[in-house]
Amino acid sequence: MKTKIEIILGFLQSGKTNFINSMIKNCDLQNETIVVIQDEFGQSKIKNEFINSNENMNIINIENTSNEEINEKYINKILEIYSPHRIFIEVNGMKNSNSIINMFNNKNLRKLCRIDDIVTLIDTKKFFIYFRNMKSMLSTQIYNSKTIILNNINNINKKDFLNIQNQIKRINETANLLEHAPSLNIKEIHQDEYREISSHSFSAIKTMFYMSLLILSFTCFAALSITDSSGYSFYLDKFKNFYTVFISILIQGIPFILVGSFVSAIIQICIPKDTFIKFFPRNIFLSCVIAALAGLLFPICDCGTIPVVKGLIKKKVPIAASITFMLSAPIVNPIAIISTVYAFQGMKAVVIYRVVAGIIISILVGLIMHFLTRKDDDILSINNNALSCECGFCNDDYDYSRNKFEKIRAVFIHTGDEFFNIGKFMIIGTFLSSIFQNIVSAGTNIPILSGNIPPLIAMILLSFVLSVCSTSDAFIAKGFLKQFSVNSVMGFLVVGPMLDIKNTIMIFGNFKRKFAIKLIFFIVVVSFSILINLRL
Template sequence: MKINIDIVLGFIEAGKTNFINSILKSGEFQNETIIILQDEFGLSEIDISSQNSQDNNKIIVINPKITEEINTFFISTIIDQYSPNRILIETNGMKDSSSIINIFKDKFLKKICRVDDIIAIIDAKKFFIYLKNMKSIVTPHILNSETIILNNLNYLNKEEFSNIQNEIKKINETAKLIEHVSTLNIKEIHQEEYVQLNNKNNFLTFKFLISTTVFIFLFTFFMTLMMSDYNIYNDYISKFKNFYTIFISILIQGLPFILVGSFISAVIQIYISPDTFIKIFPKNIFLSCIIAAFSGILFPICDCGTIPIVKGLIKKKVPIAAAITFMLAAPIVNPIGILSTIYAFQGMKSVVICRISAGIVISILVGLIMQFSMKKEDDILIINDDEINCNCGFCSSDYDSSSDAFKRLKAVFIHTGDEFFNTGIFMIIGTFLSSIFQTAISMNNNMYLPNDNRSSLITMILLSFLLSVCSTSDAFVAKGFLKLFSINSVMGFLVVGPMLDIKNTIMLFGNFNKKFVIKLIFFILVISFGVLVNLKLS
């Protein structure tokens, strides 16, 4: 039978020793030889006498010297000497918890030992202080743990307690949360109790109530329609069906690309160091913009998916000019978008070439102007999404990119999910508004359409903003406007649409500083109009 290993993590005075003493009192272990390895020098001591006499456990407390390193050899020596059934390791909170856990991944120890539980003891009263000032240490404790125990909850109100739970769940969604409760028995002796927090049931109950409410509403709605004169509602149902079709089609086109963009952003954040980006992008800003402009060929991402990537680039301190150039050019040089344009405008190669070249020129110009118009101290990313509030533990400059492969892979999916849902919610709002505009336009066949080049170009740019068609399929929509507008005006739809639309605008305001977004939108419109109005296509 393998030796059970329990690893207790936490800062000094968090309550690690008291927790171990409570386990010994509980009678959970019987007829075992237990090694308690205290790699910590706190105020409390292991109370061997507190265990129940009927447990018949042999408890051995080992306090390593300061000069001794807990490693594979140290653990192997203890096992050879004492032949324990269980080893409880109380770790020093300032040490890297991963180093202790990785000891038991050794081939020899893996055969004879089994990590039964990894427990993080957290002083709830000091949680946010530690998280703010020692994030690179606190986060791995939480991330590596299977069980998290919260102490000193009596100092918190309900809102503070809820905030702590939310922060922990952002870092480790699967960990079991335990609340420490100290009770007074009849003999006026304090007893330690650990009660599991069950938030999932509350969440499921909430979801059930919402789902039931929606179901009852829909059932009542459709029953009313069935019992009423169908002809009265036929026109409204047709309009709603048109809106629904547009809304779903845009989401189906856009969400996969946001997911891919979020995944690439996560990979960039976790696996690629700032030094690597410095090597990729030259010191010369103009050259870095050119590289960024053509980088979209390697990443088949539409306009929806570039924003998460750009956030990752900015966090890596890549020049603003290069990041913006990539964001604006990537949807246009996207191979899928190029192929769709070639297919939609068969026999019109000039349209494809013009779209790519104009898109690259505008992207570089806007990127360079934004670079030189922003002050060095300006904050581009909004505070809620800055590195300080990222809870994965891998965004800190102290993060070691050579750490455990499984942890890095896990962090990629944590980052991807967080980025996808944060960005996706803005995409859904933008899609909803865009669908309303598209439905309104499709129902109004008597719209005034300007004839001169400048007015029609402005109209097409406005339509590209309102319709918010995905850059991988907008060529087919643009071709439909050739019956109403000149090819020069349609270029406004093909070039500006992937750079700026309702979806993008809402996502930009949701992720970047308002001043930065307004300035970016202004320069995109001005530069695009200045370049496109001088095109002479036939």
């Protein structure tokens, strides 16, 4: 039978030793040989009455006074000498707990023992202090835990207690959350000392409300579709058009957001910062050129670039290169290029000018934003949850290469967080875009505008309002050739992938407002300045 391993995490005086004492007192551990390894020494000790005082239980307490590294050799020695049924390891709170956990993934140790539980004990009174000053260590402990115990809950108010639970659930939503309920009789430790915290039903009620609202909406729509609609056919047709446009934009955009979120997660977790920065030259202009052409390797549209750019910025990639990639990737996307070739057959100049103009504009805007914000690199929104990553895997100080499964798990967790964080802004933008598309569509009779400036402005505004995906906007743009010149249509093809309703809302949702306003302003100004001088 394999030896059961109990890993106890937490900072000094968080209650680790008291918890081990309560576990030893538990009747379920009778008739076992138990080894307790203490790698940290606070005020509490393993109680003397437990050590070799119970005939049905053999307790061996090992204090790591020499600060010897707890590694595979150390554990094998204990297994050989004591042949224990169970080992409690009280981990020093200032050490990297991943090294202990990953050690038991070794093939040799897996044959001899298995991790039964990983418990983190948290002093709620000191939680926010630790969370501000030692966030990476605390987040790593929480992330790795199967069970989390909150101590000193009587010393904080209800609001702080709920905030602590929310922070923990944000890092590790699957962990079993317990609270320490000290007995009135302090000398005696009862088995019900640690009790499960009942989950609050508010989120479940909110989910049920939204689900019910969604079902009701579909039911009403279905009922209106099969009943006599002569009295309200006009409004029903408008709603059908809105619904069709809304769903079609979501279907087009969501896969790209998912791909972008996945790429962003891989950048965050699997690629060290130093290694990633080596891809970009020190020369800002050259780094922008590389970023502008990087879209050829990432077939994502305008919806999926923002999560990737956030990952680049977190890895300290220059702002110029990050913004350049965000603006150029939807245009140099191979799918977008191919769709433009098919839409404008026999007009190769349109394809070339679209790609070249997109690259030039993106590089210029990237350089401008770099010089305007080089003194303040913190451009991501403060309220953005993804900005303050709490998984512990994004910190370059830790080495998680030994445990591939944990790294893969972290990638998917990050992908989900990024997807839902970006997705909510995507849905809001799609909703507004669908409304405008019902008001202004490609089939609307637009008066022919004379000159160069008015038609170009009109096409830029239409590209913003219609918010068409960059992989299919070429077919819609060609429909305007009957009313607008090729030079004006280039405004639709070039500015649309860089800036539309969806993008604008996602930009404001993920970047600081001041930076977002500057970015949008220079996209419009630089694009207009370049496109007005094109002659096709």
